[in-house]
Amino acid sequence: MDQPAHPDHACGHDRAGLVARAERLCRERGLLFTPLRQRTLEVIAGETRPLGAYDIAERLSLPGRRVAAVSVYRALDFLTENGLVHRLASRNAFVPCDHSHSGGESAVFLICRACGAVDETTSAEIERGLNRTLARAGFRPASRIVEIEGECGACQEREGAEG
């Protein structure tokens, strides 16, 4: 029942690992990891592409048991505030976070226009450049958004083979 990684079918993220991390984090902070919040996280983790709030609501709904988008938004607020998912400003969509960000490093998102895959990474050099720019401007940052749209390596190869 406990495989090390990618336990359930072909999904792009370590669903069980993400849920385990969320449970531990909520226990530590005295927060409630409710069924709605867990299922929301699971739905996001079960896709390789970022999902919109209404897509998530649809996947959470059962025949006769609809989940309203507003409930999804509240669950997403909780998950983003606690660093379990990220919101992509350029897509109005959400992806799970598989980083710790314990050192305060901000995320860099590489979003493929062709296949929709999102790669989250960090860069000390970008971080340093941002900090220097902010210090020079006397600007106190609260949140940072770095999102690059383009083509991932796999899609470039596929395009080269087909085109």
Added chain:
Amino acid sequence: MDQPAHPDHACGHDRAGLVARAERLCRERGLLFTPLRQRTLEVIAGETRPLGAYDIAERLSLPGRRVAAVSVYRALDFLTENGLVHRLASRNAFVPCDHSHSGGESAVFLICRACGAVDETTSAEIERGLNRTLARAGFRPASRIVEIEGECGACQEREGAEG
């Protein structure tokens, strides 16, 4: 009739300079700088804070002569495609561009949560870090979004004096 900078009332941008640059650019590229496009650019340049498409439509409308938001979106598409305005993904709002970006440097936006002011700048170090991260990931970029929300220097001082 030709002041060097900030010619018309108290606006945050060099409105006449932006319009002149747009006219020259359209002449060079064989594009039409229509009245709607010019007035849209002027409205954006006449504010220190970023404006949403519907705000722009309202400011362009006269009693009995309404400008629909969809027309504003088309004008904004034209202006953004030609590098005359930028869209802030985190705000769904638009600001004029007072940089050339001729070397392909991407913009870094510092957005103040308190006063709403937006400072556009560039950074060779951030650029370098982004390029290195992209090369390492084998990712071909098409557009780059770097937006920092926080407090500008003036608002920090004001807060310190008041608080």
Added chain:
DNA sequence: TACCGTCCCGTTACACTGTAACAGGCGGGG
């Protein structure tokens, strides 16, 4: 002149995104 294609813009309709406000359930602490 008439014909044609392109671009711009007005209009309508619609889908998607996000929030405010109110009500009920549930659990812990008096």
Added chain:
DNA sequence: CCCCGCCTGTTACAGTGTAACGGGACGGTA
């Protein structure tokens, strides 16, 4: 028991963005 905080369901609504159609202006061409 009541009170209170939190979560969730429900409704309503505002804001954002695009698709589709039609008409007018304008330049080229026969």
